[in-house]
Amino acid sequence: MKNSPLTVLSIILFTFITKTLRAANRPVLDLTGEMVVTGTEYYMLGIFEGPVIHGGLNLYNGLSNTCPLDVIQEQWEILKGLPLIFSYPNDRRGSVVYESTDLNIKFSAADSTCFQPTVWRVGDYDNLTGQWFITGDGIEGNPGAQTLESWFKFQRGNVNAYKISHCPAVCSSCISLCSAVGIYLGDGIRRLALSRTPFSIVFVKGSNATN
Numbered sequence: 001m002k003n004s005p006l007t008v009l010s011i012i013l014f015t016f017i018t019k020t021l022r023a024a025n026r027p028v029l030d031l032t033g034e035m036v037v038t039g040t041e042y043y044m045l046g047i048f049e050g051p052v053i054h055g056g057l058n059l060y061n062g063l064s065n066t067c068p069l070d071v072i073q074e075q076w077e078i079l080k081g082l083p084l085i086f087s088y089p090n091d092r093r094g095s096v097v098y099e100s101t102d103l104n105i106k107f108s109a110a111d112s113t114c115f116q117p118t119v120w121r122v123g124d125y126d127n128l129t130g131q132w133f134i135t136g137d138g139i140e141g142n143p144g145a146q147t148l149e150s151w152f153k154f155q156r157g158n159v160n161a162y163k164i165s166h167c168p169a170v171c172s173s174c175i176s177l178c179s180a181v182g183i184y185l186g187d188g189i190r191r192l193a194l195s196r197t198p199f200s201i202v203f204v205k206g207s208n209a210t211n
Contacts (some may be wrong), residue, residue: 043204089143117137180194
């Protein structure tokens with residue numbers, strides 16, 4: 001007996017929802033296998049294929065050397081970049097970070113000459129490069145249409161390595177971009193941007209970790 005198109009569609013939809021729910025129940029782990037929690041500093045270090053760890057993340061002047069600042073990956077693996085913290089709406093410090101769950105990412109110790117927040121945001125479309133760069137002038141909390149560009153998710157890659165994505169679900173009636181976050185190399189600078197080719201990161205606890 002052949003399945004009807006409606007039955008096939010229902011099966012596909014059920015499978016997708018099931019996978020999403022399972023991912024949302026899996027905690028994000030740091031490089032040592034411990035659960036990542038909100039309000040604690042972590043370095044996010046980029047990796048390539050295999051166990052080789054590369055540079056961390058930092059803020060850098062925009063393409064036109066004006067504000068807002070872009071999120072970049074350090075050129076050298078010995079540079080850890082700046083520590084970051086993660087938060088949910090109305091969150092208390094110490095909550096577990098789960099896969100495929102919308103959250104804010106913020107540099108916790110950045111000196112910005114732009115006098116701007118250091119929360120990640122998908123910036124405006126850049127006509128010159130055709131890229132959506134990740135900038136550091138987002139809004140923390142207040143999920144909804146006004147903060148749509150400031151929400152990101154972590155999705156598991158290899159073992160304790162993860163990929164970053166921007167596909168917010170904080171506004172059910174909003175039309176949003178949905179893409180992985182990768183690296184755009186231009187003028188020798190490795191800028192984070194929406195991409196079909198994600199790059200992988202690992203989490204390493206910063207100095208304010210409690211254990």
